[in-house]
Amino acid sequence: MLQGANKPFHDYVHVSDGTVDRVIFSDQAVYDMEMERIFARAWNFMCHESQIPKVGDFFLTFIGEESVIATRDKKGELQVLLNSCRHRGNAVCRAESGNARSFLCTYHGWTFGLDGKLIGVPGYKDFYHEQLNKEEWGLIPAGKVQSYKGFVFATMDPEAPDLEDYLGPVGRLGLDLVAERGDEVVVEGIQKSQIGCNWKLAVDNLFDWYHVGISHASAMMTGFGRGRNLPPTIAERTGPGTSDPHAHRVLLGDYGHAIGGPRITPELRAMMAAAGDDPDVTLDERWRDKPAAKAALGAAGADVRGHPNIFPNLWIASNGTQLSLRLPKGPTTTEIWWFTIVDKNLTEEQRRARVFRANHTFGPAGMLEQDDGENWDQSTRQTHGVVARRFPLHFGMNLGHGAPQSIDGGPTFIDAAINEHGQFWTYRAWADWMDAENWAALKRDHVRTPLTPA
Ligand code: FES
Ligand SMILES: [Fe+2]
Known part of the structure; x- marks a missing residue:
């Protein structure tokens, strides 16, 4: 039963204090409406x-x-x-x-x-x-x-804007962060597993760098990425996956696309340059200096190391080796799919190393998603209770801190310490989608990216 089906969905997302009602994470009627107003309409x-x-x-x-x-x-x-x-x-x-x-x-x-x-x-x-x-x-x-650059999308709604317009600068940048690395191809075999959580909590987590030091503490202690004599990645060199927690960059796009996470600081750039022929650095970061990549990323994108989400449910892992879909299978079940991406020009040894690292990071055999899945399962369970549902969840970290900026008309971004701007932006957009009766209404009424020229 939908508690409050007669009120606008924006009433579940409280902009005044950065909170979100728990009912949206397990209610069947909300979920059914998501199928109609989000998935049957979106790219x-x-x-x-x-x-x-x-x-x-x-x-x-x-x-x-x-x-x-x-x-x-x-x-x-x-x-x-x-x-x-x-x-x-x-x-x-x-x-x-x-x-x-x-x-x-x-x-x-x-x-x-x-x-x-x-x-x-x-x-x-x-x-x-x-x-x-x-x-x-x-x-x-x-x-x-x-x-778009090899990534195939479909919408069931002929009234949807064309894909490039839908993606806008932030969605396109999210895909550029993979496509511009080289001749990228998807490896055969998609890893699939189910987690007992609402799909939105799995999406929300991709912007979440707050949990890394706690949820993944044991994984970090094992040095999990370092099998096969691989040298440490940039993330491993600079701490438990978070780099400098005070140097994050968030980009917010129309229709709910967002990118959030660490920024490449001048110190990190110097460290990358000093890494010489380290194959991981070559594979993972040098591509940014190619002219086509520089042009595609622009000033705001050049320093982005955070994870993009293409609304509603495509996570592009910021290491460029994996894509994930968070596929809804009922209000409290999500099927997670992982696609592994490699440059087709890699040597066989480099390809194996890249696939090995991907398999051991995210996905059912990865070190990180098991930690995450347990948390999302418990979070979802605690949205059922009649008492728990009276109390909203908090998404207000750093809310109001970090001013939106734009360089030369490029996409809007916010530089700040670890924050929940990406998550909260996604929930605001979710409410836009849920309240709009059709594409015409969504185009007209959605919350615009800050600083978007009128
Ligand atoms: S031929 Fe397809 S259901 Fe009858
Ligand atoms: Fe995680």
Whole structure:
């Protein structure tokens, strides 16, 4: 039961004191509305083009809780199709990825082309008397499918703005922070696991550098990233993953995109330069000096080391080796997917080292997410109680501290100590999405990024 379905969703997010009501983290009616007003409307990350390079390649993923097939049709065009036969609704694709010439429904045998068109119906002549209009009974296509620098997104809502407009400067920068590193491709095999938490708490955590020293204390003590004789990463050189807690940079974008975390300080830059041929530094940080990367990142992005989130649920890990989707599976269950990214020009040894480090950082076998998952599970449980729900959660760290700035018309950012600006911005945007009845209302009414020119 939604406690307060008759009030605006902005009433759950309290700008005056930086608090958020707990009801939004486990209420079924709130969750159902999120499926409609956020996931069925937003641009959702599907896959990287390197996962479906050839005609007939496909990758199965989700928009909200709905299974969709991302594929490449005979013309080489990207397609995203609802994975549900138009006859009785059966899934027409069961494999997580692969290559197909068409999608054959296993129930009665309707067959759909790679572009979703209905191309085969058993008994079409004898039982349907050729009166079924196949043009009308193809798979349901996404409203729009577009890619940005190889990252494929789809929206079910044809009224959505084009992808680049949706991403805006902050969303684009988030993707540039991976795309500009080199010839990036996604490694085969997506790591998937479920955690008993609300999807928003898993998103919220990606901006959270406050928890690192506590939640991950034991992981840091083990020196977990240093297998295979790898030298320490920049993060490991400079402390328990946090660098200087007083030198953080947050970028806030329209529609809820944000980037938050440590900044590359002049001291850190000098340390990177002095690291010489250290392969980790070469792999992880030198790319920033390439002219194309410099141009894409701009002045504000050049020093960003924090994690971007593309609203609603795509986390781009700031080390550039992993992407994560926080897929909702009910109000108190989230499926976490991890994609590992490498430069296709790496030597086999470098590639293995990079995959090894990724596997041991985030994901079900990583040292960090197990710590996090336990906390999110408990946080979610404590949003059920009738008493607990009377008391909101606090997101006010450093609220009001750190002025928004912009360099030469670039994206807005705030330099401050560790803070919760990224998290709270995301909840404010969440309320915008939930209160807006359609894209026209969302475009008109959403909270603008500070300093955005009118
Ligand atoms: S459900 Fe697909 S052919 Fe009948
Ligand atoms: Fe964590």
